[in-house]
Amino acid sequence: xxxxxxxxxxxxxxxxxxxxxxxxxxxxxxxxxxxxxxxxxxxxxxxxxxxxxxxxxxxxxxxxxxxxxxxxxxxxxxxxxxxxxxxxxxxxxxxxxxxxxxxxxxxxxxxxxxxxxxxxxxxxxxxxxxxxxxxxxxxxxxxxxxxxxxxxxxxxxxxxxxxxxxxxxxxxx
Numbered sequence: 001x002x003x004x005x006x007x008x009x010x011x012x013x014x015x016x017x018x019x020x021x022x023x024x025x026x027x028x029x030x031x032x033x034x035x036x037x038x039x040x041x042x043x044x045x046x047x048x049x050x051x052x053x054x055x056x057x058x059x060x061x062x063x064x065x066x067x068x069x070x071x072x073x074x075x076x077x078x079x080x081x082x083x084x085x086x087x088x089x090x091x092x093x094x095x096x097x098x099x100x101x102x103x104x105x106x107x108x109x110x111x112x113x114x115x116x117x118x119x120x121x122x123x124x125x126x127x128x129x130x131x132x133x134x135x136x137x138x139x140x141x142x143x144x145x146x147x148x149x150x151x152x153x154x155x156x157x158x159x160x161x162x163x164x165x166x167x168x169x170x171x172x173x
Contacts, residue, residue, distance in 0.1 A: 005040060013037065017046050083109030090115050093122035095129070096158050100165040129155045 005013075009030050016026045023041070027034040082097055084106055093108035112122030121129055 010040075010044075013040060014044075014046065017041060017048075020048075082106035093125055094120045095122070095125035096162060100162050 009032075012030060013026060016029065021029075023037045024034050027037045030037070083092055088094060088107060088109065091111045091113055093110045093113045095108035096105070097108060098105040108122060108125055110122040110124075113119050119126070
């Protein structure tokens with residue numbers, strides 16, 4: 001579907017965008033979709049204003065939420081560096097932190113894991129790592145076949161990156 005962008009709509013779009021209005025607010029004022037506004041902003045190469053838009057009720061509710069889901073990894077490990085692969089023991093958490101291709105890469109290393117029992121992470125990282133299958137998913141076999149279905153999306157990308165780096169290192173040697 002093609003939108004007709006009149007000169008008046010374009011000037012209002014530019015004005016609202018420089019004032020720091022959100023794409024949703026602009027879309028509502030102009031009577032177009034948010035996607036249309038964002039697409040036009042991208043095609044016009046408009047840069048965001050230095051002003052921050054006023055928080056909406058939804059965004060302020062997100063800021064008030066607390067819990068492990070919204071904590072950054074840097075808050076988890078403010079002073080400790082963790083452990084390298086060679087420093088890990090059977091009880092050390094193997095939660096990867098950082099980019100595996102960089103020298104600063106390390107593992108959580110906190111106690112609480114037990115590799116003999118098949119538990120590679122401490123309690124905090126176990127809660128972040130595993131998805132609980134939805135009811136009936138395990139019985140019907142709808143869970144992923146690659147084994148990554150058990151991990152959260154963020155952990156899936158980290159695990160995939162670990163394998164890529166390991167393969168690349170193996171090829172170089």
